[in-house]
Amino acid sequence: MSLSCATCPVRDRAACAILDEAERDELAKAGRTRVLKKGETLFSAGMSEAACATLKSGALKITSTDIDGRERILSLVHPAGFVGEMFGPYMRHDVVALGESELCVFSGPAFAEATERYPRLAQALLRRTQEDLYASRELLALTGNASAEQRVAGALLSMARAASDSPCHPAREFDLPLSRGELADMLGLTIETVSRMFTRFEREGAIKRMGKRGIELVDPALLPLS
Numbered sequence: 001m002s003l004s005c006a007t008c009p010v011r012d013r014a015a016c017a018i019l020d021e022a023e024r025d026e027l028a029k030a031g032r033t034r035v036l037k038k039g040e041t042l043f044s045a046g047m048s049e050a051a052c053a054t055l056k057s058g059a060l061k062i063t064s065t066d067i068d069g070r071e072r073i074l075s076l077v078h079p080a081g082f083v084g085e086m087f088g089p090y091m092r093h094d095v096v097a098l099g100e101s102e103l104c105v106f107s108g109p110a111f112a113e114a115t116e117r118y119p120r121l122a123q124a125l126l127r128r129t130q131e132d133l134y135a136s137r138e139l140l141a142l143t144g145n146a147s148a149e150q151r152v153a154g155a156l157l158s159m160a161r162a163a164s165d166s167p168c169h170p171a172r173e174f175d176l177p178l179s180r181g182e183l184a185d186m187l188g189l190t191i192e193t194v195s196r197m198f199t200r201f202e203r204e205g206a207i208k209r210m211g212k213r214g215i216e217l218v219d220p221a222l223l224p225l226s
Contacts, residue, residue: 036101
């Protein structure tokens with residue numbers, strides 16, 4: 001399916017937002033829309049075809065598999081996020097949809113050519129890469145020496161930031177892109193511990209749970225981050 005930048009929900013937040021309308025329309029000719037169902041793989045580790053994508057809606061997880069066959073979530077991709085390989089000879093990790101997700105997908109060479117044609121796009125991708133690197137380091141810090149409450153609180157705040165349209169303030173309401181089990185695995189905790197932390201944060205007035213995955217960030221200052 002061909003791309004339509006005019007109706008893209010992340011046209012003002014994705015890396016390509018740096019381009020003018022004519023440049024975006026030209027870039028769109030090189031890409032296509034792809035919709036993934038929950039659990040469907042976008043890229044597989046070892047895939048030799050260089051490709052990349054911008055997430056328009058939904059959520060993705062970037063994972064690796066250890067020697068025992070256990071999956072480890074390395075990072076999450078939220079709407080407007082960029083993922084894939086433009087220059088590498090193969091994909092290094094699996095990229096899997098956490099729910100129904102829509103993406104703009106490009107071949108690696110086509111997008112690399114676009115960054116040469118539009119240097120501002122390359123600069124925007126560099127900034128996004130730096131932001132993603134910072135987010136990955138935050139995740140590593142959470143799974144290091146942090147306590148259980150710090151890990152869960154940090155993950156909630158990170159997801160609230162990712163769901164926000166503002167770079168300065170986290171979203172007040174958002175949906176968890178991960179199940180309790182996936183969140184527990186990512187943070188190196190048990191499901192019971194994650195559930196206990198949610199109950200504690202809600203009792204203390206930091207959050208309010210809404211339905212199965214909805215979260216209202218009532219008072220982020222009450223989250224124990226240190």
